[in-house]
Amino acid sequence: MIKNKRVIGEIAVVALIFLGVAGGALQQIATSFAAQNASSGGPLKNAAMFPQLLIAILVVLGCVQIGMSIRTHRLSNGPATGETRPDARSESAVPGEPPDPAEPRAVLHRKAIICLVIFAAYLGGVGILGYPVATFTMLFAMFFVLGTSPLVASIVAFLAMVTVGIVFGMLLNVVLPIGIIGISFPS
Amino acid sequence: MSIFDTLIAGSGLFFTPLAILLTLVGCLAGLIIGVLPGLGPLMGIVLMMPVAFYLPPIPAMGMLIAIFVGGSCGGAISAIVLRIPGTPLAAATLLDGYPMAQRGRAGDAIGLAVSSSALGGIFGGIVLIFFAPVLAGFALRFAPPEYFALALLGLICIAVVSQESTIKGFLTGALGLLLATIGTDSFSQANRFTFGQYQLLNGFHIVAVVVGLFALSEMFLQVQSGRLDQKPKVQKITVSFKSLFMALRHKTNLLRSSIIGTFFGALPGAGGVMSSFTAYAVAKANGKSDVPYGQGAEGGVVATESANNAACGGTLIPTLALAIPGDASSAVLMGALLLLGFFPGPDLFERNPDVVGGIFIAYIFANIFLFILGILLTPVFVSVLKLKKKFLIPLVLHLCVVGVFALQSSVFDLWVMFGFGVLGYVLRKFDYPLAPIVIGLILGPIAESNFRRSLLMSDDGAMVFFDRPVSALIMVVNVLLIILVLLPDKWRVWKTRVADI
The missing domain is CATH 1.10.287 (Helix Hairpins)
Incomplete structure (x- = not known):
């Protein structure tokens, strides 16, 4: 077995x-x-x-x-990897970088799953809440989960949301989701 | 039309403020993305592809090609400063680049890397300019059987030299080809695998798939790899334009490595990583240096960096001339060209020589900008290394969402991106190469339409692929490659050596 x-x-x-x-x-x-x-x-x-x-x-x-x-x-009678060569990608996403000694793997896995859930919730909510509110919330939540203080997270989230909104909404004339609240960037 | 006529036609499209500015911006963005560990030229092209969708063809392609060029060099900076290659392309650069930095010559090492990259890139560009039209001219005589055989060769090569298992490469390649069949069949007009969804009538949007597979999966892997709050201590580094002369002192090594890089770049599946390690090995075998290789020899940095940037030019040769992308980055570049309304291959050289010429000039200028920006802005790139992952990851995810939504204002595309992100994450966790999926998706329509056209023009079924000499030759190579893959275990050592070469 x-x-x-x-x-x-x-x-x-x-x-x-x-x-x-x-x-x-x-x-x-x-x-x-x-x-x-x-x-x-x-x-x-x-x-x-x-x-x-x-x-x-x-x-x-x-x-x-x-x-x-x-x-x-x-x-x-050990871990099987098919005919994978020893130099193939393993734990680290960065070539040549060993796993992080500071945070246990389980904590990092949990953070990745939480980020995935936040991201999926954002995709589900962006059409309802509109780009500005949903994006700010997603960025803030993700910054916070990844270890940023609430104040810094809210400032960076707001700046990123506005900057990308201006570039795509105003410079490239993309109509970003307005949602039921009706806030968006003029295009 | 001669090569010079093509270049003159292209200059009209390239020498506009927008095209030049975007090539410059693309080069800068590529360098920054290349510097950041874990990201690379492919990620840069993927993230900026939605923006390119809104631009005229040459400014768009200039920007994306410049990201390819800049990203292929940027990884050297983190390899030299931190001993962490920003991209796998720079993995060989750290062998001598980091020891040079340890000896207090970080500025020289970065200057050499940038200069060699630019010179290697220009060499690859010259070969591209002269060889791609010749290859396209030869391919003008190709009929559907040759095109099908070539598309098959491209896919098999990518799978055979995949860093991971070959069987896994074939599996993901076949999956990509099958995904490409989703939508309305151009022959029978039947709806295939659409499950009643009108959004699938044209299949999956290639940008949504690529962003999901590469960018999304990479971000979640980055979270899992930790070091979210790490801010590396980096010394202040300045680089001088004199490093160009330092690189030119290694002219034999430079030329030899550029030839190796261009050759491996032009081989589907081989690409920059293989070329840089091969060039390093050859330089080490032939090099006479005061400092031994591996302990800070200038020749080591020159060899690897000139080779991996020359490979950029090399990989564009089959991509533009035959519509066979050499690696994932050139596959995405080819996808961008398709989205902009131009089909690579001999017809592109015949019908749109101005676009071809514009792309050639953009490639050469991207390398010139690489040299100028790389030397002038090294302190900026070094400071980019201080950017913490806890900020970078959400920002990249944000860009992914807005970029994919911008394609056709479709929330469906966002879910496609998410789905392929999860797929990419799972496949990477189990060491499946992702490049064959993208190449399969892009080559799928070409392969299928030429396969069915070949059978339509055939009197004796599949023998049509062996009736014509060029098609038969390519099919024999395909069969030999498949046999190589299926060789028994006792041959495995030999197989690995062949694949490593």
Whole structure:
């Protein structure tokens, strides 16, 4: 039985992303393509021809990758990385930089997840609250989570929101989201 | 049209205040982004692509190419000052650049890096100007089978030399190709994988995908890598224009490394990192230096920096002449050119020589600006290193959102960006290369349309790819590359050496 988390993750990525996309695409070809009469015939009419080729590649290579992950795990009985070379990216996002000794990894993971949630909430709220309010709130919250004091966070958030708003809203004439409050930058 | 006619036609488009100013600004932005550890030329191009969307073609391409050029050099500054390469391109530069700084020659090392980058870049530009039209002229005789075989070659090369696993490179490349099929099929007009969403009729917007995959995932990885509040102590450094003469003293090394850089740049998938390490190894093997290599030899900095910037020019050769991008940065540049309404390849050289000429001139001027800005503003770039990540990360995320929204005022694009950000994060955590996805997305429509056109003109099915000599030759290379990947384990050491070369 496979207990190694890395190997389970490797298999899950292949299954959910690559095989999942391939399965979803096959389902679409069987239903939507067929309904449009575009899943058979010659190169002109058959819109499924090229996707089917790619689905086959994804399925074959996905199975090979799963097999390699299990094999590497069995051979080394340690963390499996497929045939990844030792110089490939690991923990640090910056090449040559070791992990941060000051903050435990769990704390940094938690901060990353909180930032992700704030960012998703911002995307959901920007259409409702409008650019100025939503952006200021998102920036302030993120600065704060990453360790900035509330005063500095609010000043920098406000300046960034106004500067980017002016550049895009006034110089590039982009209509930024107004939201129900109705505040925006004149374009 | 001769090369000089092309340049004259292009000069009319480039020599405008807007184009020159934006090339200068792009170079400055590229240097700053390159200096910041973890960011690089690709990130700079990705972040500024939405702005380019609002500009005339040559100012837009001038700005993006200048970011590419500046970003490819900027990483050397942090490598020399902090021993942290700002970009993987500068990883070889720290081998001698940092020891030079330790000996009190940080200013000389940065000056050498900037001068060598500019000279290498100009060399790559000259090769680009003279060789790209020749290649495009040769490609004029290509028909759909050749184009399909070439697109396949581009993808296979990127996957084969991926820093991570080759199988993973193929997987992400195939995923990119499949994602490119989303939307209305240009042959049958059928809606493919749209799930009833009208926003997907034209497929995913390439900028939303690229910003999500690279910028968003990078920011969350940056949070996880820590050092959010770190402010490195850096010494005050000034650089002199005399460093140009210092670089020219290494003329043989400079020329040899620039040739290596241009060659590797032009090979799809090889790129700047491979070229800088190869140039360093060759310089070390041939170099006669008072200071040994690895302990602060000037030749080490000259070799790596001239090679990785010459690679920028090299990578633009197949991108512009054949529509085959050499790496992720040139793929995004090609995407920008497509969004601006110009399709790279032989037709671009035939129909829009002024645009081609403008791009050539912009590339050369980007390198000239790189030299001037790099020398004059080194103290500014060094002070940029003091910028804390806790400020940088939210600001970059903010730019991502506004930039992607600005494309077509679509909240849907923002969610596409978010989705690809999460995808990019997960794939990077498991060592999947992301470049093949982007290259697959860009090459997808080219590959599919030429694949189906080839079959339409064929009497004996897939044999059409082997009936024509050039197409057959490229397909044989493709098959050989795939066999190389599928070689059994006992050959793996040999395979790794081949890929490392």
